[in-house]
Amino acid sequence: MIEQKVTPTKHKSTVIHASTALPQPLNDVSFSNQERIPTQSTEFNRVLGGGLVPGSVVLIGGDPGIGKSTLLLQEGIKISSPECTVLYVSGEESPSQIKMRANRLGLDASHLYLASETNVQTILDYIEKLNPNITIIDSIQTIYSTELESAPGTVSQVRECGYQLITISKRNQMPLVLIGHVTKEGAIAGPKVLEHMVDALLFFEGDRDQVYRILRTVKNRFGSTNEIGVFEMNENGLTEVSNPSQMFLSHRNEAIPGSVVICTMEGTRPLLLEIQALVTPTSYGYPQRSSTGIDLKRLAMLLAVIEKRLGFRVGTHDVFINAVGGIRIDETAVDLGIVMAIISSIKNEVIDNKTVIIGEVGLGGEVRAVPRIEKRIHESQKLGFKTIVIPWANQKNIKVMEGIKVPTVNKISDSMELIFT
Ligand code: TYD
Ligand code: MG
Numbered sequence: 001m002i003e004q005k006v007t008p009t010k011h012k013s014t015v016i017h018a019s020t021a022l023p024q025p026l027n028d029v030s031f032s033n034q035e036r037i038p039t040q041s042t043e044f045n046r047v048l049g050g051g052l053v054p055g056s057v058v059l060i061g062g063d064p065g066i067g068k069s070t071l072l073l074q075e076g077i078k079i080s081s082p083e084c085t086v087l088y089v090s091g092e093e094s095p096s097q098i099k100m101r102a103n104r105l106g107l108d109a110s111h112l113y114l115a116s117e118t119n120v121q122t123i124l125d126y127i128e129k130l131n132p133n134i135t136i137i138d139s140i141q142t143i144y145s146t147e148l149e150s151a152p153g154t155v156s157q158v159r160e161c162g163y164q165l166i167t168i169s170k171r172n173q174m175p176l177v178l179i180g181h182v183t184k185e186g187a188i189a190g191p192k193v194l195e196h197m198v199d200a201l202l203f204f205e206g207d208r209d210q211v212y213r214i215l216r217t218v219k220n221r222f223g224s225t226n227e228i229g230v231f232e233m234n235e236n237g238l239t240e241v242s243n244p245s246q247m248f249l250s251h252r253n254e255a256i257p258g259s260v261v262i263c264t265m266e267g268t269r270p271l272l273l274e275i276q277a278l279v280t281p282t283s284y285g286y287p288q289r290s291s292t293g294i295d296l297k298r299l300a301m302l303l304a305v306i307e308k309r310l311g312f313r314v315g316t317h318d319v320f321i322n323a324v325g326g327i328r329i330d331e332t333a334v335d336l337g338i339v340m341a342i343i344s345s346i347k348n349e350v351i352d353n354k355t356v357i358i359g360e361v362g363l364g365g366e367v368r369a370v371p372r373i374e375k376r377i378h379e380s381q382k383l384g385f386k387t388i389v390i391p392w393a394n395q396k397n398i399k400v401m402e403g404i405k406v407p408t409v410n411k412i413s414d415s416m417e418l419i420f421t
Contacts, residue, residue: 004156005149036222037134037175040078043230043240044071047202047215049223052134052175056222057166059140059194060215061182062204067213067233068179069093071204072136073101074237079134080111087132091118091142091152105237118152120145120161127168137165139179140194155193162194195219207326212247213238214327217267227267245272245383248325255353258345261385262337263358263376264329270372270379272356274324275334277341279317287315293323294338295330302339302361309365309412312346333370335361336389339412340419349420354386357415358394365412369393377406389415 036051045051052058062068073088080086090098095114102109113130117123120143127135137143143161144152151157162178169176180194182203195201199221206213215229230241241247249261249272258277263270275294282288291299299321303314321338323329336359344351351357358376360368370376373394380388381404390398392410400406409415 002154004154037079037084039075041075041229041240042242044075044215047217047223047227047229048200049217049220049227052177053199053222054173054175055170056199057169057176057178057197058200058202059178059180059198060202060204061180063208064181065208066204066206067231067238068204069138070101070105070233070237071213071215071231072138072177072179073098074105074107076134076136077102077105077107077109077112080109082111084133085111085113085130087113087115087126087130087135088138089115089117089123089126089136090138091116092138104235118142118144120164124164124168127172127174131172132174134175134177135165135169136177137179139181140165141181159193162197166197205328210326212241212326224267228269245270245379248273248327249383251324252353255350257348257350258341259353260337260341260344260351261353261356262334263356263380264331264334265372265375268375270375271327272379272383272385273327273329275337275341276322276324277338277345278320279314279342279345282316282318288318288320290319291321293326293328294321294334298332298335299338301363302335303342305361305363305365305412306339306342310343310416312343314342314346317346332360333358333376335359336367336391336409336412336415340415343416343420347420351419352387354384355389355419356380356385356387357389357419359389359391359409359415361412367391367393367409367411367415373398389418 036053038045038051060068076086076088095116098114115126140158140162141153144157145160148156148160165176201219203216203218204213211232213231213233217225217227230244231238232241252274260275261272262275263272289296289299306312307314337357339361340351340357358370360370362368369391373390377388377400381401387405389407389409392408395408398406407418409418
């Protein structure tokens with residue numbers, strides 16, 4: 001528990017109004033088809049819904065060290081031009097540190113303006129004087145207002161500074177990008193308090209020890225949510241990965257028992273991934289269930305279905321599941337793939353490595369239809385897979401290239417017979 005002093009603030013509401021005109025019929029409301037400022041990265045644009053909307057506020061959250069500063073410095077420099085000045089305010093690093101990073105990225109930063117500042121009043125002053133086209137604040141937790149007594153990073157400071165910056169962004173029609181740290185413990189004052197005030201909330205995630213980073217939309221008032229952008233972190237900053245499926249599958253050599261390829265939708269984009277399962281007899285009393293990238297509750301359910309409907313005694317075995325590449329999958333269309341990976345490991349038999357398995361599994365052991373089957377099939381055949389196992393209920397209007405087999409299955413037992421013959 002942290003004691004916080006309540007300070008009366010000048011404004012009563014945090015709602016940001018563009019005007020105070022009287023209510024009017026919606027049909028009479030005029031709007032300018034807001035022009036977006038596209039960033040230089042296709043992956044970033046995809047996540048933003050096409051680019052930065054004037055006057056919009058984007059909050060990017062993520063664990064410390066994941067690469068938020070790198071991403072925004074890089075994109076900030078790339079987008080900056082004589083017509084588009086970018087102000088990068090860092091409360092965490094000194095100008096020389098940032099310069100060092102920019103050198104490492106190998107980019108020319110003549111139109112990016114840098115300020116190491118944490119006082120929100122000074123930052124507002126800079127914005128007024130410089131009138132930048134885009135402002136980036138790294139990070140909102142380090143910014144403070146002298147009007148409040150609490151320390152930077154506390155809920156009241158984050159809210160107050162966020163409010164002041166958002167107000168100026170709306171008034172100047174200037175896109176504002178805020179960085180916020182999220183800690184696993186939920187943070188003392190994570191950017192949670194800002195979530196309802198910003199227009200778009202993105203998360204930058206990934207395994208710090210791995211090179212892949214995923215930028216994911218959680219909220220977007222000007223675009224679709226659930227889009228992802230995939231990046232790779234290397235010594236010269238972040239590079240875009242435009243064909244993630246190919247990248248995630250590139251390390252697959254020969255088929256091994258317990259390995260299967262599935263197709264999951266990330267937003268509007270199909271993503272092919274390898275799932276690995278390892279099932280071993282339990283050596284200590286209680287069987288272990290461990291999973292990377294897949295919900296443990298879903299795994300428990302699938303194991304119960306396997307035990308009940310197929311008669312495998314998984315209750316006496318440890319089960320490990322791994323979605324290769326550090327991706328988190330929360331889609332039920334991968335169920336059948338997981339079940340087949342587990343059975344493959346139990347039987348110690350490989351699944352043909354040119355096969356993709358798609359389908360949701362119900363409690364009765366039935367294989368249920370999944371949305372957007374055409375896209376999944378299309379992506380699978382594009383990447384050279386020859387057999388695509390799909391749910392029976394999805395078979396309508398399926399078009400495939402010559403030489404591609406699309407067997408349909410109704411129950412997990414059908415699927416097992418089909419795959420392990
Ligand atoms: P950083 O952007 O500082 O993370 P955040 O702002 O989210 O805390 O990036 C941190 C990591 O990125 C750091 O461990 C080093 C790594 N990195 C590279 O691998 N290559 C690079 O070119 C840069 C600039 C950073
Ligand atoms: Mg940083």
